[in-house]
Amino acid sequence: MTSALGLLRGPRVVLLDYGSGNLHSASRALAAAGAEVEITADPEAVAAADGLVVPGVGAFAACMDGLVSVDGPSLIADRLAASRPVLGICVGHQVLFTSGVEHGVASTGCQIYPGTVERLQARRLPHIGWNTVQPGAGSRLFDQVADERFYFVHSYAVREAAGLPGDAVVTWAEHDGDRFVAAVEWGALASTQFHPEKSGEAGARLLHNWVDSLVPAG
Known part of the structure; x- marks a missing residue:
């Protein structure tokens, strides 16, 4: 019986706890998508998880400080090196x-994607609310939700993606005439500028798409 139940369990997902992020709503949304969720920064748990989610709210520099405090950049890099x-x-x-520029001050990022996070060139900031996106060709995250709206809360974003690898799938959005990167899918790494956990049925479907792509170990 135990063995049969083990085969039916959902993928194990670690929600990285580094002092920044909407942890509890993200945890609930991931669990609803079929994942077994653990909120931790324990290196062994991060390494063993079927999927790792890196949340974040607030300022770029503060999030990087928190991430560095739990060795987050190395934990992320190690997983990606193993295609996890x-x-x-x-x-x-x-x-x-690569970096983020806020109030004229540049901070170093994890340097996985090439590009700079900068203030949007829009009259109305912050960008708060629902917005459509334009998924890149071959996107798996946006399967069945390509025409839906997602919830954004931000004033900064990546506005140029010329340096991203050719095999990266880039999804775009626009606010007040300014175009920015809304999501990236590149190998084992995916990320969204919007909050899927706050995006209703469309966000739930997107998280299902990601969780369903995970292969439980064992």
Whole structure:
């Protein structure tokens, strides 16, 4: 009986706890998508998980400080080196890029994606609310939700993606005439500028898509 139940369990997902992020709503949303969720920064748990989610709210520099305090950049890099899935959300998406510039001050990111997070060139900031996106060709995250709206809360984003690898799937959005990167899918790494856990049925479907792509170990 135990063995049969083990075969039916959902993928194990670690929600990285580094002092920044909407942990509880993200945990509930991931559990509803079929994952067994643990909130921790324990290196062994992070390494063993079927999927790692990096959340983030607030300022780029503060999130990076928190991430560095739990050795987050190395934990993320080690998983990606082993082709183990990682999902970044909001500032957890932003910190995956080379750097972020806020109030004229540049901070170093995880340097996985090439690119700079900068202030949007829009009259109305912050960008708060629902917005459509334009998924890149071959996107798996946006399967069945390509025409839906997602919930954004931000004033900063990546506005140029020329340096991203050619095999990266880039999804775009636009706010007040300014175009920015809304999501990236590249190998085992995926990330979204919006909050799927706050995006209703569309966000739930997107998280299902990601969780369903995970292969439980054992």
